[in-house]
Amino acid sequence: MVFPAEVNVIKHPLVQHKLTLMRQAETHTQDFRRLLKEISMLLAYEVTRDLPVKYEKIRTPLAEMDAPVLAADKNMVIVSIMRAGQGLLDGMLELIPTAKVGHIGLYREPTTLTVVEYYLKLPNDTEHRDMLVVDPMLATGNSAVAAVDRLKEANPLSIKFVCLLAAPEGIQCFHEQHPDVPIYTAAVDERLDEHGYIVPGVGDAGDRLYGTK
Ligand SMILES: O=P(O)(O)OC[C@H]1O[C@H](OP(=O)(O)OP(=O)(O)O)[C@H](O)[C@@H]1O
Numbered sequence: 001m002v003f004p005a006e007v008n009v010i011k012h013p014l015v016q017h018k019l020t021l022m023r024q025a026e027t028h029t030q031d032f033r034r035l036l037k038e039i040s041m042l043l044a045y046e047v048t049r050d051l052p053v054k055y056e057k058i059r060t061p062l063a064e065m066d067a068p069v070l071a072a073d074k075n076m077v078i079v080s081i082m083r084a085g086q087g088l089l090d091g092m093l094e095l096i097p098t099a100k101v102g103h104i105g106l107y108r109e110p111t112t113l114t115v116v117e118y119y120l121k122l123p124n125d126t127e128h129r130d131m132l133v134v135d136p137m138l139a140t141g142n143s144a145v146a147a148v149d150r151l152k153e154a155n156p157l158s159i160k161f162v163c164l165l166a167a168p169e170g171i172q173c174f175h176e177q178h179p180d181v182p183i184y185t186a187a188v189d190e191r192l193d194e195h196g197y198i199v200p201g202v203g204d205a206g207d208r209l210y211g212t213k
């Protein structure tokens with residue numbers, strides 16, 4: 001499984017407009033969650049551009065035709081990095097309802113920014129599936145690297161990492177460890193602050209999604 005490293009920034013105006021709304025400090029939980037769901041559908045559209053299709057004979061009201069459908073033998077697994085990954089997962093599943101879902105529970109220890117894994121549950125046929133790993137934030141990159149380290153053990157056909165925002169530091173770290181995994185993001189921000197938060201960013205994605213502190 002070796003692909004060239006890539007960062008795909010989805011510059012579509014709808015994505016950028018919704019991201020701006022999410023960034024604003026006065027945007028409350030309900031709207032933040034709705035906007036992330038809407039953006040995740042648009043990201044899903046971009047990240048699935050190369051899905052294979054096959055042709056099946058169908059009948060419209062007027063004629064028969066060979067029409068494209070998703071090739072059933074190339075189903076996907078979407079893995080959410082909990083907790084904030086859930087905010088991307090929901091929209092993706094609306095667009096790709098046949099995908100199976102895995103969960104990996106990780107949190108960033110706030111002082112050292114190292115990663116603690118607390119949960120892992122994957123479908124048992126992952127080696128026959130293409131995998132999308134979703135988490136809104138790629139900050140230091142530690143969480144994404146730890147997740148993909150673990151998920152590679154399940155030997156999926158391919159892996160793509162999908163986020164809302166990435167910091168240059170996180171992209172570099174991720175590429176060093178996983179040069180074969182392309183990144184899809186709505187924006188690459190300026191930098192990390194001294195607490196490892198993305199600046200200008202959206203703040204703490206999990207807290208803003210679920211109204212915690
Ligand atoms: O690139 P990193 O520096 O590792 O930071 C990114 C991680 O931080 C956030 O999760 P958090 O640890 O806050 O957990 P939560 O989703 O449960 O809020 C975010 O959802 C990523 O998983």
Ligand SMILES: O=c1cc[nH]c(=O)[nH]1
Nearest residue numbers: 139197198203204205
């Ligand atoms: O800016 C950041 C960095 C890590 N996790 C977040 O939720 N936000």
Ligand SMILES: [Mg+2]
Nearest residue numbers: 204205206207
């Ligand atoms: Mg958080």
